[in-house]
Amino acid sequence: MLDSSKKIKEIEEQFSDELAKKLELEYKANDNLPITRDIFIRCAIDSLGDVRGKFLLDLGCGIGEISYFLAKKGSAVVGIDISRGMLNLSSKRIRDNKFEEKANFLKMTTEKVGFKDNSFDAVFGGYILHHTEVELTIKEVYRVLKKGGKATFVENFANNKILIFSRRYLAGRFGIPRYGTITEHPLTNKDIKIIKSLFKKVKIINPDMNFLQLLDRQIFKYRYPFISRFCEYFDRWLFYAFPELRKLSYTQVIVVEK
Numbered sequence: 239m240l241d242s243s244k245k246i247k248e249i250e251e252q253f254s255d256e257l258a259k260k261l262e263l264e265y266k267a268n269d270n271l272p273i274t275r276d277i278f279i280r281c282a283i284d285s286l287g288d289v290r291g292k293f294l295l296d297l298g299c300g301i302g303e304i305s306y307f308l309a310k311k312g313s314a315v316v317g318i319d320i321s322r323g324m325l326n327l328s329s330k331r332i333r334d335n336k337f338e339e340k341a342n343f344l345k346m347t348t349e350k351v352g353f354k355d356n357s358f359d360a361v362f363g364g365y366i367l368h369h370t371e372v373e374l375t376i377k378e379v380y381r382v383l384k385k386g387g388k389a390t391f392v393e394n395f396a397n398n399k400i401l402i403f404s405r406r407y408l409a410g411r412f413g414i415p416r417y418g419t420i421t422e423h424p425l426t427n428k429d430i431k432i433i434k435s436l437f438k439k440v441k442i443i444n445p446d447m448n449f450l451q452l453l454d455r456q457i458f459k460y461r462y463p464f465i466s467r468f469c470e471y472f473d474r475w476l477f478y479a480f481p482e483l484r485k486l487s488y489t490q491v492i493v494v495e496k
């Protein structure tokens with residue numbers, strides 16, 4: 239158990255350090271953050287309400303776009319990540335925008351957060367839980383969050399059997415790319431049960447449907463505009479025509495309150 243846990247972290251760290259080298263080449267310090275065009279991220283940020291004057295933890299902060307966005311909104315942010323390369327990019331963004339007083343970045347794992355109990359007003363996790371040992375991470379989030387504080391996560395879910403089949407049997411074969419690490423796993427019912435067993439309030443929000451668009455990305459790589467448009471319209475139709483199917487979206491937002 240200990241070994242597999244160590245191995246997962248090594249794989250995650252190595253993968254992110256390599257990715258950070260590539261992302262450094264595309265780095266732009268300016269305000270035009272692509273992340274805020276992601277409807278799921280925007281929904282998760284909105285779910286935290288007014289963050290002005292709040293002390294916030296950005297779990298698995300990556301290249302620091304969300305940390306910077308939250309700092310600009312008036313909160314004091316600590317971003318943690320397992321990858322030194324990612325943390326360097328986050329720090330650079332904050333330095334270049336002269337926001338050093340509002341955000342700090344530390345190398346830590348989400349499974350062992352080096353802060354005291356009840357330290358943070360809110361916790362943000364963008365596409366992070368599914369990279370980690372969910373139970374350990376969630377327990378840490380609960381521990382460091384103040385009573386009444388909110389945590390919000392943008393996550394990949396395993397509810398959609400077609401997507402899970404494609405992920406298991408097609409990704410990485412037949413010229414279909416596999417993004418991300420081999421150790422990550424979309425959240426299962428078991429993971430959601432763990433979250434519900436700890437937090438008094440748990441809400442899952444579906445601001446959009448991410449189904450055929452994901453297959454378009456993986457299989458057609460957005461090469462055919464008419465296919466992309468069809469997938470977009472199909473997902474939108476599904477979203478509005480069958481609200482009960484929204485839980486089949488690959489991406490969803492979880493909001494919890496301690």
Ligand SMILES: C[S@@+](CC[C@H](N)C(=O)[O-])C[C@H]1O[C@@H](n2cnc3c(N)ncnc32)[C@H](O)[C@@H]1O
Pocket residue numbers: 247250251254273297298299300301303304318319320321324346347348349363364365366369370371
């Ligand atoms: C998919 S990226 C998300 C980055 C950022 N939150 C965003 O939404 O743009 C996942 C990040 O989590 C980090 N990570 C993976 N496992 C981790 C762990 N156990 N503890 C801390 N960070 C971890 C990776 O290094 C990577 O930067």
